[in-house]
Amino acid sequence: MQAVVLGIGNTILSDEAAGVRTVEALEQAYQIPDNVLVIDGGTSGMEMIEDLSNLDFLLVVDVVTTGAAPGTLVKIAGAEIPVFFRDKLSPHQIGLPDVLASLELLDAIPKEIVVLGVEPISLALGLDMTPTVAATIPELVHRAVTELRARGYVLVPVVALAA
Secondary structure, eight states, rough: OOOOEEEOOOOOOOOGGHHHHHHHHHHHEEEEETTTEEEETTOOOOOGGGTTOSSSEEEEEOOOOSSSSTOOEEEEEEEEHHHHTTTOOOOOOOHHHHHHHHHHHOOOOOOEEEEEEOSSSSSSSSSSOOOOTTTTTHHHHHHHHHHHTTOOOOOEOOOOOOO
């Protein structure tokens, strides 16, 4: 069972960094098993095709624009996925629809895809996320761990050593 957790976004566009910051926090807080690959996809595109081929589970973390209130956490899964990728819900959508379409043509599409996202407040140039969106990162990490554990992937919290 192979899984990828893919954080996508642009770290110089304030809230657009949420996906990348979530996967960074995930890697700091948990021991990641060998059958789970965590990828900081940044603004990558087709170069991810090999890493995303023939997966059992693809978990994408990103900012999404669905019209919900800013800072709202969103989960898109199952039958909603094709609709998600048909409508541009992510401000950059880094070519992920093209990657997934290519994987489908290659008969290498992930067996299951879930998107976890947060509604952005600001996509202005800047290295800091808005406080509201930044505050959602721990919950996005928790939801990512929950999704992985529900599918049998074992993530163990990293225990800080006492000084």
